[in-house]
Amino acid sequence: MTPGPPRYEVIGIVGIGEVRPGDDVTRLLVDAARAQGTPLATHDVLVVGQKIVSKAEGRILKLSEIEPAPATRRMAESLGRDPKLLEVILRESRRVVRMDKGVVITETHHGWICANAGVDQSNVDADTVALLPEDPDRSARALRDGILALTGAAVAVLIADTFGRPWREGLTNVAIGLAGLPALIDYVGKPDSAGRPLQMTMLAVADELASAAEIVQGKLDRIPAAIVRGLRLEAADGGSKALLRDPSRDLFR
Amino acid sequence: MTPGPPRYEVIGIVGIGEVRPGDDVTRLLVDAARAQGTPLATHDVLVVGQKIVSKAEGRILKLSEIEPAPATRRMAESLGRDPKLLEVILRESRRVVRMDKGVVITETHHGWICANAGVDQSNVDADTVALLPEDPDRSARALRDGILALTGAAVAVLIADTFGRPWREGLTNVAIGLAGLPALIDYVGKPDSAGRPLQMTMLAVADELASAAEIVQGKLDRIPAAIVRGLRLEAADGGSKALLRDPSRDLFR
Numbered sequence: 166m167t168p169g170p171p172r173y174e175v176i177g178i179v180g181i182g183e184v185r186p187g188d189d190v191t192r193l194l195v196d197a198a199r200a201q202g203t204p205l206a207t208h209d210v211l212v213v214g215q216k217i218v219s220k221a222e223g224r225i226l227k228l229s230e231i232e233p234a235p236a237t238r239r240m241a242e243s244l245g246r247d248p249k250l251l252e253v254i255l256r257e258s259r260r261v262v263r264m265d266k267g268v269v270i271t272e273t274h275h276g277w278i279c280a281n282a283g284v285d286q287s288n289v290d291a292d293t294v295a296l297l298p299e300d301p302d303r304s305a306r307a308l309r310d311g312i313l314a315l316t317g318a319a320v321a322v323l324i325a326d327t328f329g330r331p332w333r334e335g336l337t338n339v340a341i342g343l344a345g346l347p348a349l350i351d352y353v354g355k356p357d358s359a360g361r362p363l364q365m366t367m368l369a370v371a372d373e374l375a376s377a378a379e380i381v382q383g384k385l386d387r388i389p390a391a392i393v394r395g396l397r398l399e400a401a402d403g404g405s406k407a408l409l410r411d412p413s414r415d416l417f418r
Numbered sequence: 419m420t421p422g423p424p425r426y427e428v429i430g431i432v433g434i435g436e437v438r439p440g441d442d443v444t445r446l447l448v449d450a451a452r453a454q455g456t457p458l459a460t461h462d463v464l465v466v467g468q469k470i471v472s473k474a475e476g477r478i479l480k481l482s483e484i485e486p487a488p489a490t491r492r493m494a495e496s497l498g499r500d501p502k503l504l505e506v507i508l509r510e511s512r513r514v515v516r517m518d519k520g521v522v523i524t525e526t527h528h529g530w531i532c533a534n535a536g537v538d539q540s541n542v543d544a545d546t547v548a549l550l551p552e553d554p555d556r557s558a559r560a561l562r563d564g565i566l567a568l569t570g571a572a573v574a575v576l577i578a579d580t581f582g583r584p585w586r587e588g589l590t591n592v593a594i595g596l597a598g599l600p601a602l603i604d605y606v607g608k609p610d611s612a613g614r615p616l617q618m619t620m621l622a623v624a625d626e627l628a629s630a631a632e633i634v635q636g637k638l639d640r641i642p643a644a645i646v647r648g649l650r651l652e653a654a655d656g657g658s659k660a661l662l663r664d665p666s667r668d669l670f671r
Contacts, residue, residue: 169454169455170429170430170431170432170454170455170456170641171429171430171432171634171636171641172427172428172429172430172634173427173428173633173634174425174426174427174428175425175426175427175428175630176423176424176425177423177424177425178423179423179424201422201423202422202423203423263669263670265669266667266669268669270669278584278585287619327619327621330583330584331531331583331584331663331668331669331670332531332662332663332668332670333592333622333625333661333662333663334601334602334620334622334660334661334662334663335601335602335620335621335622335623335625335661336619336620336621336622337590337621337622337625337626337629338626339586348587348588349587349588352636366540366580366589367587367588367589368580368588368589368590368632369586369587369588369589369590370588370633372586372588372590372629373590373591373629373630373632373633374633376590376625376626376629376630377428377626377629377630377633379621379626380426380623380626380627380630380649381424381425381426383424383605388423388424396633396634407587408586408587408588409585409586409587410584410585410586410587414519415584415585416516416518416519416521416523416584417516417584417585417670
């Protein structure tokens with residue numbers, strides 16, 4: 166029998182309302198997937214937007230309760246940014262990468278480099294900001310373990326956020342937390358012309374999966390998660406950290 | 419009637435052999451999609467890896483015929499790179515962005531910023547390199563027009579290549595040429611806390627589609643193209659250039 170062409174499907178998960186601190190996101194996702202006729206199944210990759218995870222974990226702050234440091238106030242004024250928001254961004258960061266033209270790009274405590282340390286004002290009420298989950302790999306593992314316990318389905322879980330990038334306009338969805346799937350996949354190419362034995366090409370499959378999911382999520386918060394179905398990815402437990410470039414190899418620190 | 423959840427499918431196109439200068443890629447893709455039981459259809463997005471387009475367009479060079487300039491030889495020695503290859507990279511570039519640690523990142527004549535100006539040694543014979551198509555938007559339009567003429571199907575076409583990026587390990591597939599689909603999609607969010615009327619979030623949907631396709635292409639050259647089916651993207655004719663960040667807004671020149 167000839168196998169058909171390789172194919173997979175991306176299915177948005179609808180019907181999850183506003184998520185609040187303490188909500189059981191595992192159960193919300195399992196129930197919503199079942200209710201729409203696409204229950205979670207072994208080998209699925211469940212891609213979950215960071216926002217509902219952060220909200221459920223209570224990673225939200227009231228800006229009105231933030232007291233910016235004097236230096237932060239001055240920097241915010243130069244930048245044309247809200248000093249309370251800048252204070253939160255700096256608290257979530259271990260290093261400022263660029264601060265110019267109204268843009269603040271930092272390295273978060275996790276090691277992700279992105280605008281505003283991932284602190285997000287959209288789709289929360291006007292005074293509230295959502296931070297990235299404290300440990301998105303841990304959040305992903307908890308979801309994976311919880312789904313297995315509730316349903317028996319061994320799904321891989323990917324926590325995603327939309328990041329900008331240098332040189333190219335527009336945000337793309339990328340992976341910030343992983344459980345049960347690899348961050349990178351190596352493809353071995355041909356020997357190169359200099360006679361070096363093999364060229365390796367490393368694809369950031371986790372980021373590509375996050376992007377594939379975002380396309381169906383569209384407006385981001387009405388559809389906070391998606392199922393990627395039909396791939397047989399190798400199981401892997403290394404989390405997301407393999408996506409972080411080593412500083413010694415980074416030309417854009 | 420309740421509509422089901424939003425979903426789409428990605429289908430690899432198999433059975434396209436080695437492509438040579440002058441080959442009719444339009445017909446190769448149309449025939450291969452038909453032969454595997456998934457003929458191209460209106461609303462499909464056809465994602466095509468740059469390599470087969472470049473080869474068909476004759477955008478290949480023999481390194482043995484390249485004579486590096488003296489300055490190029492000296493730079494290649496400092497970098498530990500092949501001087502003939504470096505010569506080709508520089509000819510394909512309008513500007514060097516970084517040249518360090520064995521890595522050459524340039525801005526191509528199209529405006530793309532990537533390693534090696536997109537010049538690729540993999541999956542061509544040892545002495546041969548493939549350049550990016552001269553005008554990937556034009557290549558995409560030719561494919562779109564050709565498929566419409568051959569089959570009556572109005573597909574969108576996306577020419578893709580795998581690029582690295584700062585800060586994150588691994589390559590992801592991105593769009594370098596577009597016909598019939600938008601590069602970016604704007605999502606309008608809620609009013610922000612500073613009272614500004616609306617926050618816009620711009621998603622690089624073309625890059626996300628390229629990434630979605632790469633997942634099923636896997637080893638890159640055995641499956642040089644993929645169909646993204648089930649989305650209803652707005653038709654757009656602006657090409658890929660909206661993905662290029664304006665230098666005045668770029669903090670990582």
